Amino acid sequence: MNKNTSNNTLKNAITFCFFGLSLVFPLGLLMLTVGPSRMLAEKAANENWSHSNESLVQKIAILIFLITVLFITILISRFFYNSQNKTTKGLMLLFSGIALMVSLYIFSFRPELLVNSNLDYSKFNKSENAEFHFGSYPDAKKIKELKSQNYTAIISLLSEMVIPAEPILMQEELTNTSDIGIKLISIPMLPWIDDNDTSLIKIKNIAHNLKGKYYVHCYLGKDRANVFRNIIVNENSTLKIKSELGTNNIDTLKSFERGKIIKLQQHVYFTPYPTDDEFFGFILNGKMKNVVSIMDPKTNDVLIEKEHKIMKQYNQKFLFLPISDSTTDKEIQTIVDSILKLKQPVLINSYSTKSVLSERFIKVYNLTITK
Known part of the structure; x- marks a missing residue:
């Protein structure tokens, strides 16, 4: 094979892949929002299909979609x-590129559009107010018991990623809800x-759109369920909330993983930067009304950015009031x-609660409250 033939083959392969991607993403977007995927989801909900049957049909639809694409x-590339x-070729590349970029933007930065279309809230509107x-x-x-008490659905926060227990429990719950005849809404939350980005979008939509009475649970622990509760309460204060769950109490702890509390x-606690588990167990569950970070952005910019994102995603009230070496005691005051x-x-x-800046902050705080 000569060099020209090799170059043409590579060029044709790249062009074929480009046209393929410019079809897969836009048509896939349409399939999810207004096409077969949504229509099958609505049909499954209206006819009370089992989760396994709906999943099988959706997989077949996706396979047919990929073969069609x-x-x-092949036809477009030929x-x-x-x-x-050259004008025709240029226009084909231009419009294909635009379609690809728009669809990639929606998939990457506007996933709520997909979530909204995949969860048909109207079929749950059985009462005037939502009750969780x-x-x-x-x-x-x-x-x-829940079925006899006219619950609209059960919302499960279990995730297949939490092995080995939760996949087994999920299958058991799926079988039981199908046999008993009550709707199961799965919102996997790690x-x-x-x-948890997609699940958080779904939870916030639920707070504004679902009507009826719902039973929400996670596994043996209570962290995820309490986080769910905190999100929907902050999204919609009119919701009715009843809970059998307790919450973790920070007063029972002497320290976080990174240091002393x-x-x-x-009711004011100064802690080192929390781990993921500590965020879930003691901050995002609704027990803390406000969270304040005093970290220095010069040395902790990555953690600060992460905390900003967490607080916004999980509807936690948050203030960033940084303290650095150049901050005076008056400014700390x-x-x-x-x-x-x-x-x-x-x-x-x-x-850290042991740093020089932390010690300065604690000193000023204690002097202020003792005045």
């Missing part, structure tokens, strides 16, 4: 290769703060005064 890509008109009850994992007996006042005006409980964090 491959066939269309037309492009055989065309002698929180409890432990429901066995068959509990599910029968018991750590990362990788210092109790500045009855102003920060303390701002914190004292916040609704308690308040959690203040720095990377």
Whole structure:
């Protein structure tokens, strides 16, 4: 094979892949929002299909979609290769590129559009107000009880990623709800703060769109269910909330993983930067009314950015009041005064509670409250 033939082969392969991608993403977007995927989801909901049957049909639809896209890509590519008109070729590349960029933007930065279309809220509108009850994992007996009490659906926060227990429990719950005849809404939520973006969008939509009475649960722990509760309450204060769950109490701890917890006042806590588990268990569950970070952006910019993102995603009230080596005691005093005006409980964090800056902050705080 000579060099020209090799170059043409590579060029044709790149062009074929480009046309394929410019079809897969835009048509896939249409399939999810207004096409077969949504229509099948609505049909499954209206006819009460089992989760396994709906999943099988959706997979078949996706396979047919991919085969169709491959066939269309072959036809378009052949037309492009055989065309002698440079203007036609240019327009084909231009429009394909625009379609690809728009669809990639939606998939990457506007995923809520996909979530909205994949969860048909109208079929749950059975009462005028939404009511959420929180409890432990429901066995068959509990599910029968919920059915008899006219619950609209069960919302499960279990995730297949939490092995080995949760995949087994998910399958058991799927079988029980199908046999008993109550709707199961699965919103997998990992018991750590990362990788929950899609589930958080769904939860916030639920707070504004679902009507009826729902039973919400996670696994043996209560962290995810309480985080769910905190999100929807902050999204929509008119919701009715009843819970059998307790919450973790920071007063029972002497330290976080990164260091000692210092109790500045009855409901004011100064802690090192929390781990993912500590965020879930003691901050994002609704116990803390306000969270304040005093970390220095010069040395902790990555953690600060992460905390900003977490607080926004999980609807936690948050203030960033940085302290650095150049911050004077008078400026720290102003920060303390701002914190004292916040609704308690308040959690203040720095990377470490043993640093020189933290000790300065604690000293000024204690002097202020003893005046």
